[in-house]
Amino acid sequence: MAQVELRNVRKTYPGSAAEVIKGVDVSVGDGEFLVLLGPSGCGKSTLLRMVAGLESISSGDAVIDGKTVNQLEPKDRNIAMVFQNYALYPHMSVFDNMAYGLKVAGLPKAEIAQRVGEAAEMLELTPYLERKPRALSGGQRQRVAMGRAIVRKPAAFLFDEPLSNLDAKLRTSMRMQIKQLQRRLGVTSLYVTHDQVEAMTLADRIMILNQGVVEQIGTPMEVYSQPASLFVAAFIGAPGMNFMDGTVSGGGHAVTLKTGEVLSLGSGAVASAQDGREVTLGIRPEHFALTPEGDGAHLTLTADYIEQLGADTLVHGKFGTGMLVVRVAGERSVAEGDKLALTATPEHLHLFDRESGRRIG
Amino acid sequence: MIETRQTGRLIAHFLLIVAVIAMGFPLYYTFIASTHTSSEILSPPLSMLPGSNIAGAYGLALTKGASSAGNVSMTLMLWNSLVMALAIAIGKIVISMLSAYAIVFFRFPLRLVCFWMIFITLMLPVEVRIVPTYQVIVSLGLLDTYAGLTVPLMASATATFLFRQFFLTIPDELVEAARLDGAGAMRFFKDILLPLSRTNIAALFVVTFIYGWTQYLWPLLVTTDPAMGTIIVALKKMVNFSDADTPWDAVMATAILALLPPVAVIVGMQKLFVKGLVETEK
Structure with missing residues (x-):
């Protein structure tokens, strides 16, 4: 439970002159759900990965919970990430997948079991704890990935297009589950998607990115009814x-x-x-x-x-x-x-x- | 290919049976010969049924061997071969896995140069570099030692390349998830890479074990003490130019003995293969 702040964050890849992220300023409030929306290649995933610590920050600051985290390892940033392809460890059971981070952190066995148990309960995964990921459906795998994030009790959730591998119907129901879960846990969340429906339904605020520049930050209705630029106007709404x-x-x-x-x-x-x-x-x-x-x-x-x-x-x-x-x-x-x-x-x-x-x- | 017509089936079975006989008969005949006495073997025709000298032949092989091979027991030769094959197999896997791990998952200067250096050694077979390698082993005083037998054969570009290709198929997101979970380099290797590589390790173990077991030229060079020889070398040494000086019963028994460990490894590992293939689907 914390604020996540980006201060004039920029990204240039070594050996290339072009800036990928051209100065992003945003402050995500405690418990807020911010969706990063934009077309492929707009830099939204890069931005999220910079918060996670999987990409370096070329200039500017990422601040989580009042602490500048630019130089911290991902594990020390107190965040949890849910990946698009779930990134579950294929050889571990559902329980071990969720417990792995806690095991590495050296938590006592009893506490690990308790935390995983709670998360599994919340996500209705209790009957599957002994299964391997390959024996689960896409939606269940996604829930395991969520569970892995929840058990860490992080300051912030980072979602990188978590629903794009699911079919349309499942996506709708998972969308609802994610929103309800986030409400219930009250964890600050950053969510990357290119799907405007996901953005409109999940977000407290939407940040629309275009070629590394923030076009607009606003509530879903603001973005819809008061688009700040032609790009936003064209991007939000279907048909456009x-x-x-x-x-x-x-x-x-x-x-x-x-x-x-x-x-x-x-x-x-x-x-x-x-x-x-x-x-x-x-x-x-x-x-x-x-x-x-x-x-x-x-x-x-x-x-x-x-x-x-x-x-x-x-x-x-x-x-x-x-x-x-x-x-x-x-x-x-x-x-x-x-x-x-x-x-x-x-x-x-x-x-x-x-x-x-x-x-x- | 499943043939449903009767004649087609008969032809298929006939061909398969012929193939099985062609493959199996020499082995069977070797086994039969190992149960007869040397003089029976030397006076054809040899019976197609097992003789009564089984204890004699294997006893001779396991205790005394043959004078031309230094009269060392084949038990010792089997042990030497086992040590050599295991050391080479395990050493190859450990070294090539670690080097592939470094090349794939770490960014360090001259990474590609290192990869190509390893890769280029593929172009040089053992025979080409055997004289300088021998010189090195002599200078290090490693003649007639297990180290001398195994170390020069351990480094393997092929296995490194194999592991590299496998590691490249591991999705980046899995590596990143492990980083977020706080797994450091060694932890990631032990908890994630190693279990995922199980099938590859099993396959490579079989191949390299047999490679080590069947080495001939190198052990022949670096061992002068008959007690340090391997079973393959000993088997060759037992056979003399003149039939009269060759204890054929012991030779046949030794041949059968030399076959058993590699077969055991294949049979044992096959289970793991299948299990691994079924389980680690991503």
Whole structure:
């Protein structure tokens, strides 16, 4: 139970000039669940491994529980890590897998047995303690890996994509278990994933990384409704946000799209947005509303391709030079070639600077 | 290949039986010969059934041997061979495992150079370096010692390479998990690497034991005292140019005796093989 802090942490691999982590500052509160989210190669795993001590820190500090741990061996950092492929010792029983770290640390046998017993109970692994990992299912192996972390009673849990080897259904249930367990134990957790659903459901706060730079740190809802940059806006949400190029008009109260349509930004005028400023307008597929033909419609879309998901239907259509995706209720029947008249409420419009990609307003 | 038709099955069985006879007959005949007296062996045809001289032949071999081999008992020769084969097998495994461990898991300067140095020695067979090696052993005063018999044959590039390849298949995450669990270098080796290498060790033990057991040229060179000889060398020495001076019954008995330990090792290790193969699946 402790804070984990990163202070201007940077990483350069020896023999290469490129920085992989370009100065990350974040403070994870006691008992907080922080998810590190980003595409492959964004540096999220490297960052986690730097906290674990499996990678060196080129500059900056990692602080766990008020103590700078840069120079400490992984075992002395008071952390526990859960790996993607579980990394269980194949020749040891479930009990020995969980107990190994404690044995090495030289704890008395009775205490080891008690701690492992408790963890096994919590994870419903008690009937499997004598089995070898190969005799377990993927979900059970993952739970053993969790158990190995729990028995150490660490200051922080580090998860490195722990669910990506499981099938979709199991992933959902394990996700819930991890969250409940973390709540119950109240252990500060850092969790690396590229799966935005995992990030949204597990996190207290999400940190979105892109090429070694932090794009945004915020609660799941903040990240969804107030994306700080085009990158975040595109990364969060499925299907992704629609983007259209335009210029600010109407004294900062509207955006004129390249295709000629004018979308009102409502009363929430953007102070910094001067008329004529080049912007990218973003709107999520679920934030379009259908209106009867012509009735104050902002855009008209011809349905090209339709995906029925059951609860929702996704309508893809050409708009200007690009494509738009609109999410409509599943019961509304849409056919290819249909013309949809759409409106967009001002509060759901996102404006980004065309050059920097940062959010405006 | 499973043949279901009757004729196909018959042909397959016939071929298998022929192969078994071709392989087994010389062994059987050697055994038969070891139960007859020397004069019976020398006056063909030799019976296909065991004779009555079994105690005589094995007794002679185990106690006196043959005059051409220095009249040393084969019990001693068996013991020498066993010591040599075991020392070579264990020594090879220990040395090659440790060097492979260093090469794979530690980052030190000239790591690759070290690996290639070891690898290059594969190109030089014992025979090529036998004279200088002999010179070294003589200078160290190791003629007629177990050390002289075994040490020069211990280092093994092949085994090092084998272990290196196996260690490379161990996932990085397993190594990292052990680091997080606080296992140091020796602890990791003992608790994780060693148990995981069990199958490889068993396989290598069989191969190197037989390699050590069947050594001929090297023991012939470094031992002059008949009491330090190995059973293979002794077996060769027992056979004389003239049949009359060769105690063929004892020779046959010695041949059978020389076969038994390697066979025992293979049979014993086979169980571990199978067990290891079934168990250590990752």
